Amino acid sequence: MKFSTLPPKGTFDVTPEEMELRSWMQDTIKNTYKEHGFTQIETPSIENLELLTNSEGGENLQMLFKILKRGEKFSPQEITESTTENDLCDLGLRFDLTLPLSRFYANNRNDLMNPFKAFQMGYVWRAEKPQKGRFRQFTQCDIDILGDDSIYAEIDLILTVTKALKRLGFDDCTVKVNDRRLLREMVERSGLPAEGFDTLCITLDKADKIGDDGVLRELLEKGFEEESARKLxxxxxxxxxxxxxxxxxxxxxxxxxxxxxxxxxxxxxxEPTLVRGMGYYTGPIFEIESGDFKSSIAGGGRYDDLLSKFQKESMPGVGVSIGFERIFAILQSKDFVIPEKPKKRALIYTTEEDLQKTVAFAEALRDRGQIVSMIRSFNKVGKKAKQVENAGYDDVVVIREDTVLDDLL
Structure with a gap:
């Protein structure tokens, strides 16, 4: 039986060349976050399903990857017609990094600074319909501030993330801001029912794509009164x-x-129609748009009530996430070249007798900050050298008995 070599739909393999760019991007973002006083943490890829399903994660709750109970916890004989999907599962893959951060803070708060400035990088999972630019597994790069209820936390975050984007080569970014409380005020002024706020926001979030006519049509389809919808x-x-x-x-x-x-x-x-998809946002929300991508490449907002799920007292929080995969796709399409990239050299030795001096030469080059790979090739040296060149090495040195290495330093 032959198996498919393709990765599952909505996921992707990363080649060495792509990994080099992705690593540079992550290092650039990470160093910028650190410069602004943010400290790195890490949380598990899986979370308890009960936490995920009660997270006000908006439409993401419809895209959870759930994990079946295992061993003694799973009893097929107890399945009935009334058994739900959630009855059979107890864990799920995280759909963002904000909810895990909130749980992390509640669990470790006695050992953390207040305010706590944190950043995370890692994969998240959503059962999206796979299409260009939308994946089921993708990287997020988040920064958050917990414990500061002032607008200065938002200022700190936006100045940090925009600097990171600029260092990645995005000089044409525009920050768009709104506030969930101002959105509620607009709804109240229009006479629309407050209990329909969340579903109304889902429609408003599409305003730039479907236009006023599309917004009106969708609001009417959802049962809102036409007079109030037009007033909005x-x-x-x-x-x-x-x-x-x-x-x-x-x-x-x-x-x-x-x-x-x-x-x-x-x-x-x-931007008065800016909404953001997560239901847990309570105050200022913001997105950063790129002229290259014609869409958002970063976004976030304030979520002051999220930590109340884990502790009695509320704790203010605000965060922003960079759209890592979108940025990666843009840089790839522009044939972006990593700046100040270390020289990458390959040393091909052709006999066992040449190994010792090859090792010594490689170490000397590494001490000078170069990336060096030693490759054995006792025959077809020319073919091997061509293969190495095609792999992206800047320089290929074939070391033989008469090679004068000092001339190559």
């Missing part, structure tokens, strides 16, 4: 013209303070 669209037009001056609230003042503190460094603007 008219209000959005007014707010787009007047900006944050259309509001008289502390939330609007804070959002303006955020804009004022970022605008001297990066383009930033108020």
């Amino acid at each position: 669209l008219a209000l959005l037009k007014t707010i787009e013209e007047e900006g944050l001056t259309a509001f008289e609230s502390e939330e609007a003042t804070d959002l303006q303070r955020l804009i004022d503190n970022v605008k001297d460094y990066y383009p930033i603007e108020f």
